[in-house]
Amino acid sequence: MTPTQPIVSDAKRAARIGMDIGGSKIAAVSLDEDARIEAEATLPVAMGAAGVLDTAAGLVAELAERTGRAPSDFASLGVGVPGQVQRPRGTVRHAYNLEIEEMELGELLSARTGIPVSVDNDVTAASIGAAHLMGLDGTIAYLNLGTGLAAGIIIDGRARRGANGVAGEIGHLPIDPLGRPCNCGQVGCLETVAGGMALRNHWPAGGADPGRRLLRAVEAGDDDARRAFDLLVSGTARAIRVLGLTIDPDTVVIGGGLRLLGAPLIDGIRRTLETWEAETSFFAQLGMSRRLHVLPEGSPAAAVGAALASRA
């Protein structure tokens, strides 16, 4: 059977903590009994298994202090991490940006904090949090434009992780046999044209964090920047087309760091979808260009989603 989980845990109403473990920081939230954010805290993450545990434990203490609760008052702690997660045990593998090869994150963090811990993929967690915070229901494809490209899929209000936890990993769909090699071992994956890593590869002049500089360079007439931006736009539109023709979602939410490219990115994606809609009535039916939403800046979607998906 495919593992599924309701957006809001069916555990009894209780305060919960959620954390989004990224490569540079851990963002944490505390949700009250009605699933409203009551406190937020962020700490730079220390590397390795011990570093992650220390940072997470520090955040539990901080949230407890800010909310006036004892750590034992939190019914559960949900954690979103990049990379492969084995549920329900919470084994994390190949989280290289945290310098972790393999870690029993769920077990160790639960032993450390005394709170039952659930671990989820960060994109899945963000899709659950985005649906909750943006008040979306039905079927949602949350497309994360981060370092890579992946989607979290919610069907009729439930996160769907698939038989192997690989549902939504469309970044590794090969689209160009003449394209660049992908980290995954294939060639020309969607992720090699759309996402932060692709942007760095296609526009090396932008440095390690090209997102912020990209729009200025495009405006200044930098042809390489323009090409990298166009690839990002068309690759993201292609990813949305894949999601449309497989799950036909009510809503597509664009999330991830690159969404902060804002209107130029989103308008470009929408125009690409509109062009395809004009070309074929088949694609027009899907109305994808009208189903696009963007996760608001500063939204702690992954932390909130991890909390919502956590179970006591």
Place this chain on the structure above:
Amino acid sequence: MTPTQPIVSDAKRAARIGMDIGGSKIAAVSLDEDARIEAEATLPVAMGAAGVLDTAAGLVAELAERTGRAPSDFASLGVGVPGQVQRPRGTVRHAYNLEIEEMELGELLSARTGIPVSVDNDVTAASIGAAHLMGLDGTIAYLNLGTGLAAGIIIDGRARRGANGVAGEIGHLPIDPLGRPCNCGQVGCLETVAGGMALRNHWPAGGADPGRRLLRAVEAGDDDARRAFDLLVSGTARAIRVLGLTIDPDTVVIGGGLRLLGAPLIDGIRRTLETWEAETSFFAQLGMSRRLHVLPEGSPAAAVGAALASRA
């Protein structure tokens, strides 16, 4: 909200009829109170709206006679048709192989037979029937290799039609910008390389029904036949990869007329998937090559699924 439907209707246990309306015949089944096939009947379909109604009404009479029931003993009648279906009313559009531009099939057939009628897309109906007849649960992608190429998607036991009834229409995913024009208005869709229509286009020497001749021609060393067969194999494997990376199903079932190419087709698809699995551990995780099943020959999956999805 996305329309959904349980595999077995939650209507009270009752006998039901299901029909699979194809371009040349209508196949019908009667299911008993325990959803077991109690009778089957098939008639050549007469063209146009009146022809379809006459044929369907004739089949209801025949099934009633064979089962010793009055038509009014059947709680519901489910119909699977190719093309776009507007649920729940059962408006059918663009069913050109039946010479129907638009027809209120649900309403008219219900008025004609006195039985509540539900209309569904035939591929969705076949996915529901295949899951039932093959005893599959969890998440299933039913890949129909018919004239075109489309998938029926069942997630955790429920057929998912998507927000616009377009879920699973991966045949219209463009994969080759240098490919052939597709009927849908796009270029190089999956359906232009995999499916019966593609086979006719790539191997015109095979005539109108090339499937039966194809394997003999390949064995006889016909290079054009070999190329068309290889395209069918690789295109189908690509379709399975798309389904794997979006919904990550427990099982992929190959259905549709071309499945009757049998072991050479299925082994070819499995070998292609195994090659990809050897190339990338990422794809290997999905284990798609081990999740392949084939709908048995002669299985009335679409008729059974239409009956199961019908509601009183």
